[in-house]
Amino acid sequence: MLVVLLALLLVVLGYVIGEAYAQGVGVFGVGVAVLIWLVLCMVAYFQGDSILLAVSGAKEIEKKDHPQLFNVVEEMTIAAGLPKMPRVFIIDDMALNAFATGRKPDNAAVAVTAGLLGKLNRDELQGVVAHEMSHIVNRDVLLMAIIGVTLGAIVMIADIFLRSLWYSGAGMRTRRYRSSSKGGGQGQAVMMVAAIVLAILAPLLAQLIYFAISRRREYLADANAVVLTRYPQGLASALDALAHDGNVLARANKATAPMFIINPFHAAARKAIGLTSTHPPIEKRIQVLRAIGGAVSFEQYDNAWRKVNQKKAGVIPSSALSEDKPAAVRSSTADTAQKTPRQQMRQAGDLLRKINNFVFLPCVCGLRLKLPPDFKKSTVKCPRCHRELAVPVAQLAAAAQVADVLSERGTGQPPARKAKPRRSSGPRGQ
Secondary structure, three states: OOHHHHHHHHHHHHHHHHHHHHHOHHHHHHHHHHHHHHHHHHHHHHHHHHHHHHHEEEEEEOOOOOOOHHHHHHHHHHHHOOOOEEEOOOOOOOOEEEEEEEOOHOOOOOEHHHHHHHOHHHHHHHHHHHHHHHHHOOOOOHHHHEEEEEEEHHHHHHOOOOOHHHHOOOOOOOOOHOOOOOOHHHHHHHHHHHHHHHHHHHHHHHHHHHHHHHHHHHHHHHHHHHHHHHHHHHHHHHHHHHOOOEEEEOOOOOOOOHHOOOOOOHHHHHHOOOOOOOOOOOOHHHHHHOOOOOEEOHHHHHHHHHHHHHOOOOOOOOHHHHOOOEEEEEOOOOOOOOOOOOHHHHHHHHHHHHOOEEEEEEOOOOEEEEEEOOOOOOEOOOOOOOEEEEOHHHHHHHHHHHHHHHHOOOOOOOOOOOOEEEEEEOHHHO
């Protein structure tokens, strides 16, 4: 219903603007509005995922770069019944966040920040990945792309119309309509006033509809993540960690914000309650997850949601409830190989350096030095054993060249900055 309402708003806006310019051309205005929408849809459908990944500065990684993350994504791919495992990306940022993209499961991608890998345990990481995989399963990525395009078309048409009035002197034209001796002149003046009012209000109303759709899909993704993992506390704990994270995602903007698991801006924006929020209040999401009993299902999530929000109507669609299959809540993962927080942060830091083309130089004492691609010296002294190590100049030059090429292509990778060689704390940190 919300999608249909948004489409009708686009059609009405095009018709009224067309009639405001000349009587009988309202249908032409609708055609122009639909044409603009179709062009934006084509761009979003074929290039939307690439644009989002590039704008976010996400870099694709391989299984050897972070085996645990790949293992979790593989698990959720099987649990969700997807035909193909999504590509895995990492964002060079210590803020805690993640998003999914791709117009269909065959070309989907999951991107997580380095901070997320450094601070969440396996159960929490699984909850976040399951939430993003749920967006892929439910086709939320494609849905929100189309809704975002419709919103963008409405804003663009309204802006072009209002700017054209400003530069062409709308007041003089309106007075000319009113002074016309023909009966239609006054009616056209009324249509002009109606078009101005609609051009001002339509973008605001379209944004409210967009936000409402976004919030409902976030709740559904939470419910689907619970069904996939059978462990509500994992996602609840992850959301709690994300809610208390003081970092702000540097590459986020208003256009990409709805795609992330939580609002990527400051803490005040995350707590926003009401019609102008792209995400449900994170505290409510956590309360719902922790209110789920000993079994997981869409119905259990829906009951918990109604209890927390004190509403009779639920948030889960009847189609999901009709195919519900309750399952027992599993226990926490007993991962004996779970790294300590310090080891996790070191691994995330090394991964960031790798995707930023740092060269790792091992020493016989077990220390690994991390050399930035613009490191110029031919030798470097090991801080632990004080041996003089030969710097692989050719490898550094190749890394610097790759960094420059990627930067020129606009992949979001920043140019290499001058930095001192870094070291690890020994073999246990490798």
